[in-house]
Amino acid sequence: MIRLNDITERVNSYLYLTDSDVEVLKKAYVYSAKVHAGQTRSSGEPYLSHPLEVCGILAEMKLDMSSIVTGLLHDTVEDTLATTDEIDTLFGSEIAFLVDGVTKISQLPYTTKIERQAEGFRKLILATAKDIRVVLIKLADRLHNMRTLEYLPESRRKSIAKETFDIYAPLAHRLGINWLANELEDLSFKFLNPxxxxxxxxxxxxxxxxxxxxxxxxxxxxxxxxxxxxxxxxxxxxxxxxxxxxxxxxxxxxxxxxxxxxxxxxxxxxxxxxxxxxxxxxxxxxxxxxxxxxxxxxxxxxxxxxxxxxxxxxxxxxxxxxxxxxxxxxxxxxYGVASHWKYKEGKLDSHGTYEIYSTLRQLLEWKDIKDPAEYMEA
Structure with a gap:
């Protein structure tokens, strides 16, 4: 299992963390460990192993501090008694917004076949309209879940693999994160056609x-x-x-x-x-x-x-x-869209992102298409 020190070193290699940044990471780690206490993964590992691994993936993508902290907290509202208001009080409105966004994506209904693919894809794209980091964090979450999918019952494995193949891998490709998209495709293929x-x-x-x-x-x-x-x-x-x-x-x-x-x-x-x-x-x-x-x-x-x-x-x-x-x-x-992001004093600089956001705006313009097949064709 990856350790917090490993994550801190990885993030420090491109963000040059301040002492206060490190303290926030430690605070998020302690909070996540507290609210997930007693929970285990299907693999038998402590649940905390999952947010740590998600953080490691986000650090590979070289995302900002708020994204890294959200990686540690992304399941707290969905899977524990923690609330968005509590996250807001402890970690600020930006991180609370990101945690809430990831929670909402996780709760999207999952239907069948082409409608599932089109509607899921559309909703994920809509979620990027305010902050694309929400989707990048969700992709990291899905990647680690796919890496540990073998511990779930076969029926669940196939369902999650199909959803990943239909929705998350194409989305990662669309956002240009090819290494992640390729791994999602390979893992989906492994469980759908072993x-x-x-x-x-x-x-x-x-x-x-x-x-x-x-x-x-x-x-x-x-x-x-x-x-x-x-x-x-x-x-x-x-x-x-x-x-x-x-x-x-x-x-x-x-x-x-x-x-x-x-x-x-x-x-x-x-x-x-x-x-x-x-x-x-x-x-x-x-x-x-x-x-x-x-x-x-x-x-x-x-x-x-x-x-x-x-x-x-x-x-x-x-x-x-x-x-x-x-x-x-x-x-x-x-790294696709993530590579365009430049951070200055923790704030997103939009320089170099216009092509990506132009593509997202085009996708948003298609939101009123009624036929799911037509949407996917578009």
Whole structure:
């Protein structure tokens, strides 16, 4: 179980906590421990382990102090005798507002099929209209619950996994928090289709063993080419997540053996100019696959994602996807809307958030659509 000291160190690495900040965190920890006393998770762990883990996830997202404190308190009103007024008195109106918002999302009714997906998605988006942190905290809460889903009865596992797959994973993607969305998809897939998940995971592990030596060799080749072009960049290689590979198999009606680009390489540069120079370096090393180049730098995705995507025929005759972006673009690609937030003296600075809020405003304009299917299509 993550400890409060671990969270404090993680938050301090990007917020530079004052002594009073640390005291507020300790106060929230003590209060949460007090009101959750005697409660346990289905895993048998003390209930306090959950808000601590949620805090850890929020710290990974580099959210502000109010969000971190809310992570410790997010279940107090819903699952204990604590009240919003009491939270307001002890921790202030901002944190009370966030706790209340997370509580309201948790209490949303969950219906069936397309109506469930459309209505749930719409209500979650509406909840971001006043403060998007409410939804970011709820996503962190859902991620930890999915990580510990195995301890629940099977019927509950499937219901929660379906809700996560239908509502929370798409929302995380829409907000650009791709690492979180991918993990939610993989965990949902694991519980909704366990046999296929295990089979595909085993196949991916075999492919990883085959490629383990190749990955380092390819990174070495890329680094060599970048040096030739006088580009200082970071090169990484990663396997695509399980559900992403499964989705490609279903979409293209192919078996795993026919999925060639299961590994993707990333080149993280220091400038926009170097992105295009790095693209030239890659294409000088390997032949690009026609029709597989996408310039999301010139034409960003709606959630702010920017990157160059190219697929090449690598040194071992297999297709390889290579993504090229600056470090700032990488932050957006990993953390989405959260990466746009700049904090000064604890206050949100709106600089850089206009694209995200423009997207949210568009979604809000669709709130009067009557047909759920039409809403999801929009």
């Amino acid at each position: 046999e296929e998940y295990e089979r595909l995971s085993a196949s991916i592990e075999e492919r990883k063993k085959e490629w383990s030596a190749h990955v380092d060799e390819i990174k070495k080749i890329i680094n060599g080419k970048l040096e030739e072009f006088d580009i200082n960049a970071e090169v990484t290689g990663r396997f695509k997540h399980v559900y992403g590979i499964y989705r490609k198999m279903q979409t293209q009606n192919i078996e795993f053996e026919s999925v060639y680009d299961v590994i993707a390489f990333r080149i993280i540069t220091n400038s926009l100019r170097e992105c295009y120079e790095a693209l030239g370096a890659v294409h000088s090393a390997w032949k690009p696959v026609p029709g597989r180049f996408k310039d999301y730098i010139a034409l960003p995705k709606g959630n702010g994602y920017q990157s160059l995507h190219t697929t090449v025929i690598g040194p071992f005759g297999e297709r390889m996807e290579i993504q090229i972006r600056t470090r700032a673009m990488h932050e957006v690609a990993e």
